[in-house]
Amino acid sequence: MSKAKMTKSDLLALEKVERDRLRIYTRSIFEYFDARIFGQHFPENPFLAMDQLDELLERDRQRERDGFPRKIQVGKIIKPGGGSGNDSVIVVPHTEEDKFRYDDSFEDKEIGGSGDQKEGEVIGERPIDEEGQGQGEHSNTGGDSPGEHGIEKRAYELGKILSDDLELPNLVEKNKKFYSYKSTYEMTDINKGSGQILDKLRTMTNIVKDNIALGRLHASNIKPENFLVNPKSKVYKVLSEERIYESKAVVFFLRDYSASMTGPPTDVVCAIHMMLYSCLVYLYDEQVISRFILHDTEAKEASDFNEYYNASVAGGTQVSSAYELVNKIVEDEGLEKDYNIYIFHGTDGDDWDQKGEYAIPEIQKAMDYANRIGISIARNVYSSGVTEIEIYLAESGLLEKNDELLMEAFDANEVSEEMIRNHIRKILSP
Amino acid sequence: MQLISQKTKAIMEECKIRAKDQGLQFDKETLEFVISNHEMTSLSAKNMIPSLYDYWVHDVDKTKSSRSYKLYPSNPYETVINTRPAISFYNDNNPDWLNVMIFYHVLGHIDFFQNNIFYERTHQGDFWAKALADKKVIKQLRLDLGERSRFVDYVIECARSLDNVVGFFRSLDPYSGSERFVFGEKLNYFFNDFLPKRLKEQTNKTKELMDRYNNLLKKCGPDNVEMIFFDSLVGDFPEFEEKYKKYLLHKSTKNEDVLEYLLNHSLLFRDANNAWMKDVINIVRDTSLYFFPQKFTKIMNEGWASFWHQRLFILDDRIRGHEVDYAKLNSGVMRMPRLGLNPYGLGCCLFEFIENMANKGRFSFDYQYCDDAIERKKFDDKSGKGLDKIFDIRRHKCDTTFINYLSEKDYQDFCNQHKLMVVAKRIDYDRAREVYYVKSRKGEDHRQMVFNALLNDPIIEVNRKKTRKGILALNQKFEAKPLDESNIPTMLFYLSHLWGGDTIQLFSYRLVPQSRDKLAVIGRESLDEHMVIRIKHQWRKGKYTKEEVQNE
Numbered sequence: 001m002s003k004a005k006m007t008k009s010d011l012l013a014l015e016k017v018e019r020d021r022l023r024i025y026t027r028s029i030f031e032y033f034d035a036r037i038f039g040q041h042f043p044e045n046p047f048l049a050m051d052q053l054d055e056l057l058e059r060d061r062q063r064e065r066d067g068f069p070r071k072i073q074v075g076k077i078i079k080p081g082g083g084s085g086n087d088s089v090i091v092v093p094h095t096e097e098d099k100f101r102y103d104d105s106f107e108d109k110e111i112g113g114s115g116d117q118k119e120g121e122v123i124g125e126r127p128i129d130e131e132g133q134g135q136g137e138h139s140n141t142g143g144d145s146p147g148e149h150g151i152e153k154r155a156y157e158l159g160k161i162l163s164d165d166l167e168l169p170n171l172v173e174k175n176k177k178f179y180s181y182k183s184t185y186e187m188t189d190i191n192k193g194s195g196q197i198l199d200k201l202r203t204m205t206n207i208v209k210d211n212i213a214l215g216r217l218h219a220s221n222i223k224p225e226n227f228l229v230n231p232k233s234k235v236y237k238v239l240s241e242e243r244i245y246e247s248k249a250v251v252f253f254l255r256d257y258s259a260s261m262t263g264p265p266t267d268v269v270c271a272i273h274m275m276l277y278s279c280l281v282y283l284y285d286e287q288v289i290s291r292f293i294l295h296d297t298e299a300k301e302a303s304d305f306n307e308y309y310n311a312s313v314a315g316g317t318q319v320s321s322a323y324e325l326v327n328k329i330v331e332d333e334g335l336e337k338d339y340n341i342y343i344f345h346g347t348d349g350d351d352w353d354q355k356g357e358y359a360i361p362e363i364q365k366a367m368d369y370a371n372r373i374g375i376s377i378a379r380n381v382y383s384s385g386v387t388e389i390e391i392y393l394a395e396s397g398l399l400e401k402n403d404e405l406l407m408e409a410f411d412a413n414e415v416s417e418e419m420i421r422n423h424i425r426k427i428l429s430p
Numbered sequence: 431m432q433l434i435s436q437k438t439k440a441i442m443e444e445c446k447i448r449a450k451d452q453g454l455q456f457d458k459e460t461l462e463f464v465i466s467n468h469e470m471t472s473l474s475a476k477n478m479i480p481s482l483y484d485y486w487v488h489d490v491d492k493t494k495s496s497r498s499y500k501l502y503p504s505n506p507y508e509t510v511i512n513t514r515p516a517i518s519f520y521n522d523n524n525p526d527w528l529n530v531m532i533f534y535h536v537l538g539h540i541d542f543f544q545n546n547i548f549y550e551r552t553h554q555g556d557f558w559a560k561a562l563a564d565k566k567v568i569k570q571l572r573l574d575l576g577e578r579s580r581f582v583d584y585v586i587e588c589a590r591s592l593d594n595v596v597g598f599f600r601s602l603d604p605y606s607g608s609e610r611f612v613f614g615e616k617l618n619y620f621f622n623d624f625l626p627k628r629l630k631e632q633t634n635k636t637k638e639l640m641d642r643y644n645n646l647l648k649k650c651g652p653d654n655v656e657m658i659f660f661d662s663l664v665g666d667f668p669e670f671e672e673k674y675k676k677y678l679l680h681k682s683t684k685n686e687d688v689l690e691y692l693l694n695h696s697l698l699f700r701d702a703n704n705a706w707m708k709d710v711i712n713i714v715r716d717t718s719l720y721f722f723p724q725k726f727t728k729i730m731n732e733g734w735a736s737f738w739h740q741r742l743f744i745l746d747d748r749i750r751g752h753e754v755d756y757a758k759l760n761s762g763v764m765r766m767p768r769l770g771l772n773p774y775g776l777g778c779c780l781f782e783f784i785e786n787m788a789n790k791g792r793f794s795f796d797y798q799y800c801d802d803a804i805e806r807k808k809f810d811d812k813s814g815k816g817l818d819k820i821f822d823i824r825r826h827k828c829d830t831t832f833i834n835y836l837s838e839k840d841y842q843d844f845c846n847q848h849k850l851m852v853v854a855k856r857i858d859y860d861r862a863r864e865v866y867y868v869k870s871r872k873g874e875d876h877r878q879m880v881f882n883a884l885l886n887d888p889i890i891e892v893n894r895k896k897t898r899k900g901i902l903a904l905n906q907k908f909e910a911k912p913l914d915e916s917n918i919p920t921m922l923f924y925l926s927h928l929w930g931g932d933t934i935q936l937f938s939y940r941l942v943p944q945s946r947d948k949l950a951v952i953g954r955e956s957l958d959e960h961m962v963i964r965i966k967h968q969w970r971k972g973k974y975t976k977e978e979v980q981n982e
Contacts, residue, residue, distance in 0.1 A: 056490055059580075068584060069920065072490060095490045097587075098921055099594045100888050100906075103914040110869060110879045112771035113853035117868045123768065123853065125865045 056093055071095045187237045195236020206233035249340040249371075250289045251280060252326050253308060256347035258296040258317040260380060264412035268378040269346030270309055272420055276344055277305055279424070289339070291329065295322035297352070301329075319351045319389060323362035336369040343370050344427065349377040349387025349409060356392030363393075367402055374427030377409035431469055431480075434462040434520065438529055445533040449742060453817060454541040459515040464522045470505050471495040477721060478511050478519065481562035483713060484569070485586050508532050512543040512724070513558045527752040528759075534742040538735030541824075546730075548723040548828050551601060557720055564713040571706050582710060588924040589689065589711045593718035595890040597687035601719055616656065617643075619677055624670060684894075688904065689715045691892045697900065697930030711928070726884065729829045733777015736764060737820075740778070766848055769866060771883065777832075781820050783844050784835065788819035798837060833880050842873035852879050888913055893937065900931030906938040908962070913938040915965075915976075922969035934969040937979070 060072045073094050117123055190199060211217040211227050253273050257266070280288045292308035293301050296315030299322040302308040326343060330336055343366060353359055366373060379387055390409055398405055406427050410419065434442070442462060449456075465473065475491035476482040507528075510518045518536045520529075543549050568586075572579040621636070629635055642662070647655045663670060683694060693711055698704050724731070740760065743749055749756060764775045787793060791811035800806055823832065836844060845851070854869040869875070889907035896903035902925065906913055915938070922934045941960040966979045 056486060056493065059486060062580065066580070066584070068587075069923075093490045093493055095487055097487060098591050098917045098924070100592075100890050100921060101594075101914050101917075102886065102888055102911040110882070111769055111853045111855070111866075112767075112776075112876070112879060112883075113769045113851050113868070114766040114849045115768055115851065115868075116849060117851070119851075119868050119871055122865055122867045125858070125863045 184242055185239050186242050187239055188242060189238050189240035191236050191238045192232050193234060193236075195238040197237045199235045199237050202235040203233060206230075206235065248287050248289060248338075249342060250291060250335055251342045251344065252329075253277065253290065253292045253305075254299075254322045254326070254343065254345040254347075255292075255294055255308065255311075256296070256317060256319070256322075256345075256350075257294050257311055258315055258350070260317060260350045261348050264415075265348040265378040265380055268412045268415050268420070269348075269376060271415075272376050272423060273344065273346055274309065275420060275424055276428075279428075293322055293325055295319070295325070297321060299325040301325070317347075317350050317352050318358070319345075319347065320353055320358035320362045323359065323366050327362060327365050330366075330369060341370045343373045345373070345375045347375070347377055347389060348380045348412070349389045350380070351388045351392075354388050354392070356389070356396065359389075360392060360396045360398070363398065363405070367398070367404055370404060372427070373405045375405075375407040376423060376427065377407065378412035378415065379409060380412060431463050431465045434464050438462070438526075441526060441529055442533050445530060445537060445742075448746065449534065449537045449541075449738070452738075452742060453821060454537060454738065456537065456540045456544050457515060460540065461515050461517045463517065463519050465519050466522070467499065467505050468496065470509075470519070470521075471499050473519070474509075478509050479558065479561050481558055481565055482717070483561070483565045483586075485590075486583060487587075487590075508536050510536050510539040510543070511558075512549060512552055512720075514553070514556050516540040516543065517558065527748055527755070530746060530748050531739055531743045531756065531759075534746075535735045535739035537742075538738035539731060541738070542727070542731050542734045545825055546723070546727060546828075547826060548602070548727060552720055552723070561717070564717070567709055567713065571709065574706070584927070585707050585710045586714060588927050589714035590718075591921055591924045592688050592890075592928075593714055594887045595688055596715055596718050596722070597685065597690070598719055598722040600685055600687075616660070616674060619674060620660075620670070623677070624667075624673060628667065686892065688890060688892055692928050696928060698928065700930075707928075723828075725886070726829050729773045729777040729780075729880075729884075730824070730827065730832050731777075732774045733779075733781050734824055736774045736778040737781045740764075766850070769853055771880070776880075779848055780832070780836075780844065781823075783847070784823065785816035785820050787816075787840065789814050789816035791815070792840075793819070798839075829884050830881065833877055833884075838874060841877055845871070845873040845876050850876050852876050885909065885911065890936075893935075896935065901933040901935060902929045902931060903935040904937070906936070908939055910941075912941045915940070915967075918967050918976075919969070919974040922967060922974065926969055932971050936967040938965050938967060939963070940965050 056072055060070050064070055113123070115123065187197060190202065207227055207229055208217065210230055210233060214228060216226060216228060253276070255269055255273065261269070277290065280290065290305065291301065292303075292305060293299055294308065294311050295318070297318040298315075302311060322345070323343075330341065335341060351359065363373070375389070375393075377387060377389060387409065390407070393399055393407060399407060406429075408423055408426055410423070433439075439462065442460070446456075446460075472492045472495075473480060474495060475488045482488070505521055507524070508518055508520055510516060518540075520532065524532065544553065568582060572582050575581060621640070625636055625639070643655070643659050646659050646662075650658055660670070683691075686694065689711060693699075693708055699708060743756065764772070764778060766772055766775045766779075790809060791797065791813040792809060794811070797806065797809050800809065823835065827835065850871075850873075851868050852870040852872075852875045853866050855864050855866045857863075858865050888911070889909065891905050891907065893903035893905040904925075918936065918938070922936060925934045926932070940963045942963055943960055964979050965976055967976045968974070
């Protein structure tokens with residue numbers, strides 16, 4: 001049988017059926033497409049949700065423009081990898097809605113529990129853990145004065161993007177160690193009577209002492225088989241928790257803010273240092289001390305990154321002044337002995353000291369102690385190709401002789417974010 | 431997201447019949463969905479209501495939970511939402527015997543939702559559909575506002591900042607506001623408030639009016655007397671009717687919570703362009719009211735569901751062959767932890783304890799006033815009214831009243847039976863460690879500790895005396911806990927956006943220990959050791975100040 005051709009009346013009938021079907025929905029409180037709305041919260045591709053973070057952060061920036069405080073913090077969750085250092089870390093956005101609430105810190109925290117212990121008995125203890133196991137929010141969570149922490153927060157966002165495979169190069173052990181919250185387990189404590197490994201020397205000493213006191217040991221005639229052994233004389237080594245001490249690093253950020261830096265060079269240098277700073281905040285957090293130095297013909301120290309980042313342009317250029325100040329700080333405060341020292345310098349390559357007569361000796365001096373000096377040169381549009389600093393550094397031959405000194409130059413106008421990332425990888429390369 | 435299979439649904443229906451036999455009451459219709467873990471993470475950000483309005487905080491939570499799920503993959507077995515029909519979500523791939531147990535647990539929740547009086551307000555409608563309608567309203571507003579659509583979010587944000595101080599308990603009262611009829615109200619107002627103010631010292635006139643009323647009462651009878659009496663007054667007091675109307679209006683709005691007050695009186699809404707904000711605020715407020723009862727029936731709700739899944743599943747023959755699996759799983763759920771509070775365990779044990787007491791008639795005078803320990807232990811009148819008792823409690827109590835239900839002695843017995851205690855921590859600074867020690871094994875202390883954990887939301891009300899021309903004044907009610915002052919500037923900032931005037935004042939309490947070196951521990955006894963200070967926080971034209979005030 002061949003297929004019957006659909007007549008016009010058939011079509012009309014079909015349409016009517018469809019209309020009736022729709023009408024059922026329009027009569028009830030639900031609409032025809034409600035089912036789809038219910039379902040739309042579940043994007044079919046789970047990775048769609050991944051891009052959302054950037055969107056949310058963009059929205060947060062918009063808030064600031066509208067006069068509302070920023071609300072999204074980027075925190076990290078750490079899952080300890082069993083001491084082997086394979087901790088997995090993921091970055092999560094976090095926000096807390098402000099509401100009227102009671103002050104929890106007011107009360108001495110009481111917790112419920114169950115067990116047989118008597119009143120006053122200790123049932124357990126744990127180390128004070130600053131990071132916290134669950135949601136270790138980043139430290140700058142103060143919400144009172146939104147403006148202050150703006151850059152810190154942004155630094156953190158950026159750090160997470162960059163820091164996958166970066167670390168400070170040439171980090172070495174220094175004299176002074178600093179308390180860290182990490183700990184390890186070692187066989188260092190001793191315990192009488194029971195434990196994991198018998199401490200033979202201590203045990204023997206105790207037994208001999210006991211037997212001398214009992215008068216069973218005579219120097220002329222020593223018979224170990226006759227010794228009386230008190231079970232408590234046995235001394236064992238036991239596993240115990242030891243705190244780890246770590247070396248810290250001091251990082252100097254140097255920025256040229258002379259008049260020639262106006263415009264693109266400043267933007268580029270700031271961007272580079274911002275990202276560097278972000279990585280350090282993200283990776284090392286408490287372990288790194290950052291110092292900020294601005295220079296034109298004279299150098300001065302900025303109190304924090306915010307000031308460093310936002311300082312406006314002035315005066316001429318004397319690169320040596322910045323290194324001089326760094327050398328002075330290191331010497332006065334005796335930093336070399338206790339810290340790993342890193343110097344990152346951002347400039348447009350312009351220097352009034354054209355031959356580097358003053359700058360080269362200072363840089364050489366800094367190289368004696370620094371683990372890395374990274375110089376970023378963002379060339380100005382009007383500078384003709386190679387700049388002064390590039391020339392005198394090349395002439396001095398310092399770049400070839402020292403692995404610690406790295407320099408890269410590029411045109412400020414042609415910089416992309418990708419280039420900056422590569423640049424940072426380069427100046428941090430081991 | 432899809433409905434459970436026919437086979438599993440059959441198991442559910444079977445469970446319903448058995449649960450009903452035991453006395454649980456719930457609607458015939460329920461909906462069960464299987465959802466994947468990924469869906470679960472995005473749903474939990476929306477309080478498990480898929481049709482809840484869109485708001486970026488939900489997106490943040492969603493991103494957060496879906497990312498942290500990678501590190502810590504764990505999901506609840508079930509989640510029930512309080513709608514009609516009741517809807518519950520399940521993980522897929524549960525074995526059948528486990529489903530039986532989970533279904534009993536879910537039925538316990540549904541029974542609780544549909545019978546506890548604190549949920550009464552949520553019984554009337556299908557919240558899922560209401561939320562959908564709200565979602566559409568907000569979506570439409572965003573479309574209408576176009577470029578300024580993000581201001582919808584700001585209004586939501588400001589309104590949500592106040593959604594934990596809504597007048598939930600008043601909303602339970604069906605006669606709240608002006609609808610409440612008070613006998614002889616007009617007359618009372620006339621003689622007690624209106625006349626003294628109007629006449630000052632002319633007492634003769636009052637006497638004369640009273641006589642007139644009494645005579646009329648004799649002549650016309652109680653039905654018509656009021657009307658005739660007040661008609662006769664129009665000549666003497668022409669302004670009375672108007673004043674009475676004002677009084678009624680004032681009375682009806684006297685108990686408004688902060689959001690309601692803003693809706694009715696905010697200077698913002700004098701501008702018709704801002705009217706759309708009212709819709710948003712209303713939606714936020716209604717949503718909050720819907721979720722409110724779940725906040726303070728956590729222990730009861732979980733306890734009740736656990737109580738019933740234990741009881742029903744052990745009676746069920748489908749447990750055969752899975753007794754060990756069940757015991758293992760159940761003990762994990764019900765375990766009273768060495769440290770911490772398990773609402774499932776605590777609630778369930780308390781229900782069992784009360785049932786046992788009622789079975790033995792121990793709520794009677796004889797038992798309660800018996801001091802002899804041996805007598806108390808033996809006491810049993812075999813009345814067997816246990817189930818009636820706990821069904822009654824399930825209907826009428828919330829967490830605080832539930833915990834407080836037992837007398838002091840009985841609660842001590844309860845704590846002894848389950849070895850409950852109060853643990854506190856102190857910090858050993860030398861060794862950089864937190865040390866946990868047993869602080870008390872007294873029942874009352876344990877009860878107080880649970881109370882403190884339950885007391886979360888402060889009470890903030892509008893201070894009507896001080897609210898005037900562009901100034902909005904709020905009061906904190908004293909509950910022996912100080913307000914967290916760290917986010918008050920932000921809160922006042924939000925309020926200033928909703929209020930429209932330039933000044934917001936908040937009067938809060940601060941508790942300061944009398945002797946500074948003493949660690950502040952607040953409880954019933956130690957409240958005396960604290961000075962209560964009233965603080966006035968003020969937000970005026972973008973500037974925040976706070977100061978101590980006396981005698982407010």
